[in-house]
Amino acid sequence: MPDLIASPDDGDLVAPTPKIPVPDEVAEAVRTLIRWAGDDPAREGLIDTPARVARAWKEYCQGYTDDPAHHLSRVFEEVGGYDEIVLLKDIPFQSHCEHHMAPIIGKAHIAYLPSNWVVGISKLARVLHAYARRLQVQERLTAEVANCIWDNLKPVGVAVVIEANHACMSARGVRTPGVAMVTSRMMGVFREDERSRKEVLALMGF
Numbered sequence: 348m349p350d351l352i353a354s355p356d357d358g359d360l361v362a363p364t365p366k367i368p369v370p371d372e373v374a375e376a377v378r379t380l381i382r383w384a385g386d387d388p389a390r391e392g393l394i395d396t397p398a399r400v401a402r403a404w405k406e407y408c409q410g411y412t413d414d415p416a417h418h419l420s421r422v423f424e425e426v427g428g429y430d431e432i433v434l435l436k437d438i439p440f441q442s443h444c445e446h447h448m449a450p451i452i453g454k455a456h457i458a459y460l461p462s463n464w465v466v467g468i469s470k471l472a473r474v475l476h477a478y479a480r481r482l483q484v485q486e487r488l489t490a491e492v493a494n495c496i497w498d499n500l501k502p503v504g505v506a507v508v509i510e511a512n513h514a515c516m517s518a519r520g521v522r523t524p525g526v527a528m529v530t531s532r533m534m535g536v537f538r539e540d541e542r543s544r545k546e547v548l549a550l551m552g553f
């Protein structure tokens with residue numbers, strides 16, 4: 348079992364990144380990129396960088412080996428007749444945009460109106476991360492999270508709202524920091540019924 352260390356950000360317990368082997372061609376690609384950026388991949392400080400970058404990208408993109416639907420396979424039916432909205436608010440996430448492979452950093456609000464069963468709340472965040480840890484556009488990320496909950500939990504409604512900053516807009520290109528992109532996907536009762544939609548958006552803080 349790997350050693351567990353406390354993450355300074357969230358107090359969570361996370362395992363150190365495993366030192367998986369890095370294929371030569373991947374390391375060489377990073378060396379090429381370093382040269383293209385204008386530096387010398389052979390200088391001391393950059394010697395181990397190609398392997399670190401390669402492993403970092405495996406970590407950023409762990410979602411490709413994570414089946415989002417699997418997280419929703421365990422449900423609880425004994426909820427005392429609870430038939431109101433369940434909302435997970437302000438879930439921080441990180442992703443990378445598929446256009447520039449630059450960070451997307453934001454928070455998601457995920458709600459559903461259960462039918463006869465509920466799912467453990469951590470599982471909604473797991474679904475989010477499984478899709479976020481891939482190369483993404485925010486619109487697709489939002490739709491994929493909502494569709495996954497809709498298809499697997501078969502609830503009465505699903506509402507997903509994502510707010511995020513895109514480093515491809517702040518650190519390069521138009522270089523306009525502090526811009527939040529907001530996307531939403533409403534399904535079932537949240538799409539069809541205005542009062543339900545207003546209620547869920549109000550709970551989310553909009």
Ligand SMILES: Nc1nc2c(ncn2[C@@H]2O[C@H](COP(=O)(O)OP(=O)(O)OP(=O)(O)O)[C@@H](O)[C@H]2O)c(=O)[nH]1
Pocket residue numbers: 444445446483484485486513515516519520521
């Ligand atoms: N709709 C959407 N656009 C995104 C997302 N992430 C990045 N983009 C945008 O994707 C666009 C790519 O535009 P292109 O003109 O092909 O690329 P570019 O020349 O690098 O564009 P600039 O960023 O304007 O310099 C840019 O406008 C980005 O801001 C996203 O999640 N959703």
Ligand SMILES: [Zn+2]
Pocket residue numbers: 444445446447448449513515516
């Ligand atoms: Zn981008």
